[in-house]
Amino acid sequence: MATDGPRAVPAERTKVIASAAEAVAGVRAGASVMVGGFAVIHGWPNTLLRALAEHGAGDLTIVANTLGFGTHSPQVLAERRLVKQFVGSFAGFVGRPTTSEQQILAGEIACELVPQGTLVERIRAGGAGIPAFYTPTGIGTVADSPDKERRDFGGRPHLLEHALRADVALLRAQLADEAGNVVFAGAQRNFQVAMATAADLVIVEAERIVPVGALAPDAIHVPGIFVDAVVAEEVSRDEVMAEVLALGRDPTRGGGGAAPALPGLSRELIALRVARLLAERQYHYVNLGIGLPTLVGAWLDQVGSHAQLQAENGLLGYVSVTDLNGWDANYYNAGGQPVAPVPGSATFDSALAFTMARGGHLDAIVLGAFQVSARGDLANWKLPGVGAGGIGGAMDLIAGGSPVIALMEHTTRDGEPRIVGRCSYPLTGLACVSTIVTNLALIDVTADGLVLRELAPGVTVDEVVAATGCPLAVLGDVGTMAL
Amino acid sequence: MATDGPRAVPAERTKVIASAAEAVAGVRAGASVMVGGFAVIHGWPNTLLRALAEHGAGDLTIVANTLGFGTHSPQVLAERRLVKQFVGSFAGFVGRPTTSEQQILAGEIACELVPQGTLVERIRAGGAGIPAFYTPTGIGTVADSPDKERRDFGGRPHLLEHALRADVALLRAQLADEAGNVVFAGAQRNFQVAMATAADLVIVEAERIVPVGALAPDAIHVPGIFVDAVVAEEVSRDEVMAEVLALGRDPTRGGGGAAPALPGLSRELIALRVARLLAERQYHYVNLGIGLPTLVGAWLDQVGSHAQLQAENGLLGYVSVTDLNGWDANYYNAGGQPVAPVPGSATFDSALAFTMARGGHLDAIVLGAFQVSARGDLANWKLPGVGAGGIGGAMDLIAGGSPVIALMEHTTRDGEPRIVGRCSYPLTGLACVSTIVTNLALIDVTADGLVLRELAPGVTVDEVVAATGCPLAVLGDVGTMAL
Numbered sequence: 001m002a003t004d005g006p007r008a009v010p011a012e013r014t015k016v017i018a019s020a021a022e023a024v025a026g027v028r029a030g031a032s033v034m035v036g037g038f039a040v041i042h043g044w045p046n047t048l049l050r051a052l053a054e055h056g057a058g059d060l061t062i063v064a065n066t067l068g069f070g071t072h073s074p075q076v077l078a079e080r081r082l083v084k085q086f087v088g089s090f091a092g093f094v095g096r097p098t099t100s101e102q103q104i105l106a107g108e109i110a111c112e113l114v115p116q117g118t119l120v121e122r123i124r125a126g127g128a129g130i131p132a133f134y135t136p137t138g139i140g141t142v143a144d145s146p147d148k149e150r151r152d153f154g155g156r157p158h159l160l161e162h163a164l165r166a167d168v169a170l171l172r173a174q175l176a177d178e179a180g181n182v183v184f185a186g187a188q189r190n191f192q193v194a195m196a197t198a199a200d201l202v203i204v205e206a207e208r209i210v211p212v213g214a215l216a217p218d219a220i221h222v223p224g225i226f227v228d229a230v231v232a233e234e235v236s237r238d239e240v241m242a243e244v245l246a247l248g249r250d251p252t253r254g255g256g257g258a259a260p261a262l263p264g265l266s267r268e269l270i271a272l273r274v275a276r277l278l279a280e281r282q283y284h285y286v287n288l289g290i291g292l293p294t295l296v297g298a299w300l301d302q303v304g305s306h307a308q309l310q311a312e313n314g315l316l317g318y319v320s321v322t323d324l325n326g327w328d329a330n331y332y333n334a335g336g337q338p339v340a341p342v343p344g345s346a347t348f349d350s351a352l353a354f355t356m357a358r359g360g361h362l363d364a365i366v367l368g369a370f371q372v373s374a375r376g377d378l379a380n381w382k383l384p385g386v387g388a389g390g391i392g393g394a395m396d397l398i399a400g401g402s403p404v405i406a407l408m409e410h411t412t413r414d415g416e417p418r419i420v421g422r423c424s425y426p427l428t429g430l431a432c433v434s435t436i437v438t439n440l441a442l443i444d445v446t447a448d449g450l451v452l453r454e455l456a457p458g459v460t461v462d463e464v465v466a467a468t469g470c471p472l473a474v475l476g477d478v479g480t481m482a483l
Numbered sequence: 484m485a486t487d488g489p490r491a492v493p494a495e496r497t498k499v500i501a502s503a504a505e506a507v508a509g510v511r512a513g514a515s516v517m518v519g520g521f522a523v524i525h526g527w528p529n530t531l532l533r534a535l536a537e538h539g540a541g542d543l544t545i546v547a548n549t550l551g552f553g554t555h556s557p558q559v560l561a562e563r564r565l566v567k568q569f570v571g572s573f574a575g576f577v578g579r580p581t582t583s584e585q586q587i588l589a590g591e592i593a594c595e596l597v598p599q600g601t602l603v604e605r606i607r608a609g610g611a612g613i614p615a616f617y618t619p620t621g622i623g624t625v626a627d628s629p630d631k632e633r634r635d636f637g638g639r640p641h642l643l644e645h646a647l648r649a650d651v652a653l654l655r656a657q658l659a660d661e662a663g664n665v666v667f668a669g670a671q672r673n674f675q676v677a678m679a680t681a682a683d684l685v686i687v688e689a690e691r692i693v694p695v696g697a698l699a700p701d702a703i704h705v706p707g708i709f710v711d712a713v714v715a716e717e718v719s720r721d722e723v724m725a726e727v728l729a730l731g732r733d734p735t736r737g738g739g740g741a742a743p744a745l746p747g748l749s750r751e752l753i754a755l756r757v758a759r760l761l762a763e764r765q766y767h768y769v770n771l772g773i774g775l776p777t778l779v780g781a782w783l784d785q786v787g788s789h790a791q792l793q794a795e796n797g798l799l800g801y802v803s804v805t806d807l808n809g810w811d812a813n814y815y816n817a818g819g820q821p822v823a824p825v826p827g828s829a830t831f832d833s834a835l836a837f838t839m840a841r842g843g844h845l846d847a848i849v850l851g852a853f854q855v856s857a858r859g860d861l862a863n864w865k866l867p868g869v870g871a872g873g874i875g876g877a878m879d880l881i882a883g884g885s886p887v888i889a890l891m892e893h894t895t896r897d898g899e900p901r902i903v904g905r906c907s908y909p910l911t912g913l914a915c916v917s918t919i920v921t922n923l924a925l926i927d928v929t930a931d932g933l934v935l936r937e938l939a940p941g942v943t944v945d946e947v948v949a950a951t952g953c954p955l956a957v958l959g960d961v962g963t964m965a966l
Contacts, residue, residue, distance in 0.1 A: 213826030
């Protein structure tokens with residue numbers, strides 16, 4: 001290498017910038033921008049996003065888990081039509097059309113959907129000088145595009161995924177010191193540690209800026225070497241919560257809410273059967289997916305399960321919160337619902353969350369499903385023709401080979417089977433489901449196909465077979481679900 | 484996937500095991516064992532190592548940064564001839580022959596040397612379900628063996644490296660709770676976070692075991708999901724320090740110690756010139772290698788440099804400690820020397836340390852050198868025919884493309900040039916050195932070859948040219964080193 005010569009590093013000892021406007025002033029049209037944060041309303045760097053929207057540079061490529069929802073999220077960029085491309089894992093939320101989703105569906109924003117664990121791993125690789133890696137995530141799904149290289153390791157196909165970097169990263173933290181050291185609170189870490197390493201200009205918005213030396217070295221989540229600028233948060237958490245409440249989104253509401261009655265079990269009782277399953281099988285570390293699975297948590301104590309719930313946004317050990325008074329808004333699950341840590345809880349970033357998942361460290365994964373096939377293929381991320389879809393973390397969760405319990409209604413509202421010979425909806429994973437629990441039955445997926453194990457009270461074998469779109473074996477006695 | 488059925492997870496809520504002997508009782512002959520810890524005397528899980536040595540299972544494959552030194556290190560396994568294979572980055576320490584090094588040289592222990600950053604990344608991959616990844620580290624070196632796949636990314640060659648897992652991991656932490664959550668102190672983290680994810684049986688030895696709920700969720704470095712068993716430390720830090728002092732190893736001694744006088748600058752003054760270089764070029768985040776470079780730190784204040792020192796074992800922002808009274812032994816640099824954190828210091832694990840290095844986040848790397856070639860090739864990890872060698876982290880440090888300052892004596896004690904047309908010693912990296920500082924001169928490596936920039940006081944151009952084993956251009960005025 002030739003001599004590099006003098007290299008500009010800040011002579012000033014402080015990285016604190018007086019205003020967010022000044023911090024983003026150098027962002028050019030066409031820039032790529034990573035935005036830390038996770039879910040609909042949670043943890044976005046709203047002061048920086050607002051400044052970037054006012055700055056007005058267009059044709060941006062945004063790398064983020066989602067473009068969010070409402071005026072306290074990356075939506076502010078889409079509303080000003082500043083986004084050319086989106087790289088992330090949620091393009092839309094069912095029943096909650098956003099400006100960015102409309103632009104994606106209209107072809108105004110190009111959209112690359114990436115499984116959440118692959119997304120954070122690609123960003124981490126971009127920061128770590130790793131140009132590419134192989135992952136089992138997404139095989140057989142939309143993520144398994146023909147232009148990706150496939151290769152077998154251990155007799156199992158994997159995809160080659162490439163590093164992801166950006167010109168700018170906008171992050172939000174609880175604490176930052178003047179040297180750029182950063183501390184996150186609760187589930188704030190998510191993609192932000194990886195993003196801090198993977199952009200040329202890293203700007204952190206902090207709830208509180210503290211002097212150098214105020215942070216304990218062992219408590220720092222992002223060392224200052226990765227951070228170029230620190231700005232003080234101006235958009236307060238209270239302001240965000242006020243919008244949430246005004247929008248009528250009650251984040252305490254359970255997954256899915258009220259639905260027309262189907263035969264057999266209610267949604268709550270399906271969840272109860274799954275909770276008992278976790279207790280029977282002594283599954284200890286369990287991920288509950290978005291939607292119906294979130295109802296399982298409420299039953300665990302009652303059925304004697306000691307399961308510790310994992311949320312792929314970076315939390316292990318939580319319970320749901322139903323009273324927003326006193327809720328620490330940094331604690332939410334992967335569906336964005338309010339939760340609280342339990343004794344023994346740990347928080348971490350998305351990279352470690354997906355190390356748990358992809359690495360097979362979870363004892364069980366409980367996922368909602370639109371369809372499950374006779375061999376255990378799962379489709380749960382997109383209804384055909386509805387919205388832009390959200391891959392989320394499910395593809396990574398099932399990639400680790402942990403037992404997957406699919407929790408679903410046995411048929412559509414029109415009576416069409418959801419358990420089918422072959423999934424017609426976009427796939428989440430191949431041959432990954434081990435047990436299916438529905439309003440009608442508990443079914444195991446075996447090497448020989450589906451086997452009916454239990455019936456919901458009052459439901460007959462014939463009713464279940466009639467509601468199932470593929471062969472269903474009945475071996476010996478079929479029990480009645482213990483509820 | 485077929486139904487997994489009931490799965491054994493501990494019914495007991497506590498992971499605390501009564502004794503280390505009980506914790507390691509299941510380790511079988513032929514097992515692979517990862518051992519956390521870093522340097523000669525630092526941070527080994529001595530209680531577990533002693534129990535494993537007494538357990539007596541042989542033919543072990545040990546995965547660790549090094550097999551250490553003395554009776555408070557993995558040497559206890561080598562001394563009982565229990566080690567069949569070693570996978571790590573240091574096989575020996577110059578001037579400190581160990582039992583394991585003798586066994587390696589005798590062919591009794593098979594040895595796979597892995598660059599330190601590649602080692603931790605391979606372990607991390609093993610825990611994260613990533614079967615393989617590409618890295619720029621080690622191209623053109625012993626790590627670039629013919630059986631490894633090469634591939635270009637961005638016009639630059641990379642090596643395909645494979646995930647590493649083990650049957651067992653033995654770790655040591657400051658705190659663990661009964662649910663297996665772990666908190667490290669200072670530079671304890673090193674390989675241990677990655678190792679916790681990458682073994683089938685993970686046993687943590689803790690200085691203190693606390694009840695569930697005693698650790699703040701955001702402060703936990705390894706969530707309990709990765710940990711199978713926790714045992715109380717029985718070999719105290721005091722016992723380790725007593726051995727260190729009895730062995731006469733004064734860890735406060737500077738790199739290299741006394742040496743016969745060479746012409747020109749003393750070792751301390753070479754270090755001073757480099758310190759001034761860091762100030763002149765305003766390098767802010769700087770890694771100082773083992774040996775001569777460790778002398779640079781002492782000069783930084785005096786020359787007005789604000790450089791923050793990075794140690795690849797997981798520390799950013801440190802100063803040397805010369806008085807062992809009150810030294811916190813969890814703080815040491817990559818050479819194992821005692822240091823202390825400065826205000827603004829951050830600690831982290833080896834994976835993030837090498838994200839900094841391989842990702843190009845460091846402003847400069849200062850390394851000792853045995854040889855540097857005309858095009859900036861560096862040889863600094865092994866003298867031919869001497870010991871088993873230690874690759875350490877240098878190959879990863881130079882892989883990030885940051886400016887590399889090589890700090891060296893201009894000739895061997897026999898007067899042989901160390902700056903040569905082509906390195907004859909084992910290489911650390913190709914074309915990576917940008918500046919060479921020796922007892923005689925300051926030389927820049929340019930695209931057109933070496934250029935003499937400065938002479939040590941009292942040294943002539945002819946003397947430098949005569950002591951240099953390759954062409955050395957003299958362009959215009961050559962300055963005298965500012966000291």
